[in-house]
Amino acid sequence: MMSTDTVLVPRIETLLGIWAHPDDEAYMSAGLMARVRQTGGRVVVVTATRGENGTEDPQGCPPELLAQVREREMHASLDAVGVREHIWLGHHDGELAQIPRAQGVAQVVEILRRVHPDTVVTFGPEGMTSHQDHQTMSQWVTDAWLCTGSRSALWYATVSPEFHDSSGVLRSDASWSSTEPGAPTTEKPRLNRSGQRARRRKVPNPPIE
Ligand SMILES: [Zn+2]
DSSP: OOOGGGOOOOOOSEEEEEESSTTHHHHHHHHHHHHHHHTTOEEEEEEEEOOTTOOSOTTTSOHHHHHHHHHHHHHHHHHHTTOOEEEEEEEOTTOGGGSOHHHHHHHHHHHHHHHOOSEEEEEOTTHHHHOHHHHHHHHHHHHHHHHTTSOSEEEEEOOOHHHHHHHOEEOTTOOTTOOSTTOOEEEOOSOOTTOOOOOEEEOOOSOOO
């Protein structure tokens, strides 16, 4: 049986990852970025916002401070997988859906033409965590990819079958960062180790934004 480490992935010369917030690139594509760099490829990462509103305690961690922390963490994270090229789109966290779609698409088109990737990776239409910024990025990237003639491969990030099995089915309205009453739940589809019946549980907090 083929291990996940040997799943056939075509050789990538230039990978362009396009995301909404610092840390999206890591939990969505760190392994892929590392693989491309290890095999001599180029990796360019684009981030739309600095993630300044990604806290439930804006008094304790004001937006500008949080942006600096997340920016620093992201660059350390990219450095760990050998990525040196990064581009900001300069938008505000949580506001991507309010930006005219043509404006966002034009930004991505310009980057596609400048970087010439053979592979682009971003969120699928569902946005992985249902975050509206994630869904918006998926729209912008997909539109831009179509506008530029679909010259590269376009990949949508997803979860592995093993993650899916262990974490249950993420419902379409799930948000991993929600703590609101009635927060979305995941189904545990099997008996757990102690033999208890399958049950619903709160999606863990915090916060992958
Ligand atoms: Zn995010």
